Amino acid sequence: MKTIEVKGISKNFKDTRALDNVTLTFKENRIYGLLGRNGAGKSTLLNLISNRLFPDSGSICVCGEPVMENDRALSYLFCMSDQDLYPEGMRVEAAFQWSGVFYPDFDMEYAKSLSKKFGLRLNKKIKNLSTGYASIFKLIVALSCNVPFVLLDEPVLGLDANHRDLFYRELLDAYANNPRTFIISTHLIEEVAGIIEQVVIIKEGKVILNDSMENVLSMGYCITGPVAAVDSYAAGKKLLGENVLGGLKSAYFWGQYDTDPLPQGLERSSLDLQKLFIELTNA
Template sequence: MNVEISNLSKTYGASKALNNVSLLFEANKIYGLLGRNGAGKTTLMQILAGQQRQSHGVIKVGGQDPFENGTLLSQISLINESNNFKNNLKIKDVLKIGALFYPNWCTETADKLLADFELDRQMKTKKLSKGMASALGIVIGLASKTKVTIFDEPYIGLDASARYRFYDILLEEYQKEPRTIILSTHLIDEVSNLFEEVIIIDEGEVLLKQNKDALLQLSLQLSGPTKAIDHYTKGKQVIHATEMMGNKTVLLFNDVYDVADLRQRGFQVEETNIQKLMVYLTEKKDVRTHD
């Protein structure tokens, strides 16, 4: 199920959370939706899930507007960072509601995940720790089998072992039944191997949308004597630089690099990662790269 967004804006009084956003989320891909706090990611996901109405622009999920569209919303699940469940319910009640609302609900998957995360069906949601509440959100998101599944920081409070178990389970479920998955996270290094596409939002605008592997090929970390680095990088896009005792390290972006040639010149060459790119690109205001 494709998600098509055209010239989408959302304002709150004088504040603009999203500004003229246009994006295409293709069916059956895993997307990393990244950005700093306050960039507009959560607002975008809530509009996509029909929980908010945009101020301007068009959003179509499978060709339909999701807002107040009950049939369509049964094919979209959004698991927020917190407050996903009413406090007076037991876990077994949350599962019953999920089974009633989502037509593709898989009880077998829910049972398996409950066991994986050691969740007791009789526990009330108000007594769940942050980690247990996150685990229950993951259960609902994956067992719903919705065509569009969105996780907004889904693992607050989970320890490293449980987080990595989530990544493994998500990939297993995706390989069995592909769907459009959107992950918004600050733990980028942990989860970036799952991404097929990376979208970076900055100050309510799309800063970058790129295939993950292609994006990494466009970047490089280079170290060497300051004069030699400055000579090589003249005219190239340097998004971060540090200098110490006559040596300089730079992060280059948006070019193709001959690694063998650079090493022959005596430079130290290292691959970069999505986390660094997100951090440093959102410090630059002149980068707009699309497929």
């Protein structure tokens, strides 16, 4: 079974608990959104999965094999992060060639065609690339290496709107032509909301949500109206947060909304993924 199984993973850094008993499964051929506030633990999780860090407890298995120090398990994944890991002086084209050595299924022609689309010059030194183009370079490697699990940590850092648009389309194209699992960790929630199927939200090192987009969007809603009416409606329901403007209150709820008619003066509206995320992750 092609999955990434994260079981009971905990990781501490000095006095911070970055991840606390995290258990997750990433299935094959799916696009996941890994969301969380700054410092929530997303990057730590991705670094643990890709053998860059060691967990304090728990285990991670890729396609049934423990990933730690295991070349075979590691060959099933590629992790793209904002760190610059390429040697001083290496040029883009050489980096592509080395990717072909380390990843046998790396598609050089595809990488070159993507470089052309994005305007990435093959003879440029990687260290001389701007933030945006450094991300583009790493994205192209990630899309071209044709492994079952592609981990993208803030993939669109520094990319202008045009390039971001192009990236999402290329990702969907690659996903359609050659299905694999993408795990996208990002702050740009609204942009990825359309393309992700499964949402994982991490808050302070714990997984607080792990569900399909459909379910998630159907579980969040907002009630607006006079303060008293909203408060009495809120009784017995799971309140995520609220917003008061004078005598008008908006309250955000989590749960299957009933289709019964609302009490006088109240209005119901939907919560998009970003609004939901904000309410779920506010302290």
